[in-house]
Amino acid sequence: GIVNITPDSFSGDGLFKKENKLSKLLDFAERNNISNLDIGCASSKPGYENVSTQEELNRLNYFLSNVNGNFSLSIDTSNPIVAELALKNNFKILNDINGFQDEELITKAIEYQCNVIIVHRHPESKHLHEKMNFRNNVKEVLEHLEQKVTQLIDKGINKQNIFIDPGLGFGKFEQDSVDLLMNIKDLVDEIPVVVGYSRKKFIQKTEMNNKEIFEHCINSGVAFVRLHLTN
Known part of the structure; x- marks a missing residue:
């Protein structure tokens, strides 16, 4: 389940300083297992503005102060300081949409x-949303993902702790x-696959509804599907 602790998000579901809405969303998650x-x-x-480290920390602390229930948590960040705060507070997964470029x-x-989720980013892209061309996408x-997996294993990350994500909607037409x-x-092979397509524009071109896309992912062997929670 995706939880955006921001005042803005592409899907309009930012929950920063919205205690009642956040509480309802967490209750919904618990009720639905x-x-x-x-x-x-x-x-x-697209067009996002970078926030300061302190602002991102403030938002994470806000979540930590309001979270209830017994959840397994992952942190979606490219900032090592924010990652450390999350990991110190029992987050189990580090999800980096920039593909672990930061040493x-x-x-x-x-x-x-x-655990780490390596989100695909084209090695030649200058920024997250730069549209890159592929001969065989x-x-x-x-x-690209296999190369990154090898790099992280060589640096000391356990292979059993790695997930890959194709980065749908990031730097791609x-x-x-x-x-x-x-x-x-x-x-889908040895490394578990995570997919995030929820509320992204391109899914309209699949001519499939959300249930059909979800079933397609599960039947294809995807380990986790990232979805926005709807209460």
């Missing part, structure tokens, strides 16, 4: 022996994201 929550404290929508972030993952994304989603089984 949604035990894994991915907490993001900085927006990654200090890798060091934190090794120090806390947490599925093959190249898989190759809509058709590339559609192709990756429709062929997601081609990414």
Whole structure:
């Protein structure tokens, strides 16, 4: 379940300083046996503005002060200082949409022996939403992810702690994201796959409803599907 502790998000569900709404969302997750929550404290929508480390920490502390229930938590951040605060507070997964380009972030993952989600980012992209061209989108994304997995293992991260995410909607044209989603089984092998398509524009091109896309992912062997919670 996706929980955005921001005043803004691409899906309009930011929960920063909205205690009642956050409480209802967490209650909804508990009632529906949604035990894994991915907490993001900085927006990654197109045209987003970077927030300061202190602001991202403030938002995470806000969540920590208001969380209830017995959840397994992941932190969606590229900031090693924010990651450390989360990991010190029993977060078990570090999810980096920038594909672990920051050496200090890798060091934190090794120090806390947490699980990591490597989100695909084209190695030549200058920023997160720069649209990159692919000759063979599925093959190249898989190759990029395999290279990153090897790099992280070489640096000291346990292979059993690694998940991969094709980064649908990040640095890709809509058709590339559609192709990756429709062929997601081609990414499924030894490393568990995480997929996040919820509320992204490109899913309209799949001509499938949310239930059909979810079932397609599960039937393809995807380990986790990241979804926005609806109460």
